[in-house]
Amino acid sequence: MAKTQLNVRVDEGTARAARERALARGMSVNRYIEELVRQDTGEAGRTFVEAAADFMKQYGSVFAAETAEERHRSSATGTGDGRR
Incomplete structure (x- = not known):
């Protein structure tokens, strides 16, 4: 699948939380954000299985x-x- 760059601005606390949560899950911040968006758009089943x-x-x-x-x-x- 082709990748598209998306730039977002968040406050430092949100950025820190994203980094910490991604690290705790052993994934990049990019993948963490992708997973959150997939979950929010209806791919929760696959996300749940991967998290489990x-x-x-x-x-x-x-x-x-x-x-x-x-x-x-x-x-x-x-x-x-x-x-x-």
Whole structure:
């Protein structure tokens, strides 16, 4: 897809927030802004899936550990469903 340059002016706080949010997501400010516009124009489903995939890359091990701990508690209590 051909790219077009778009220049916008925002206050420094907004620019800082955009840089920080993009960095936190591991993407350029350009891609971050593109994703926001796509989301706003109805491509939220794809954006959500990409964000969820990024989230799971970062936190998947936390969920895996929690699931393993929950299974351990279930087998220890004999409930089979994680409740005590």
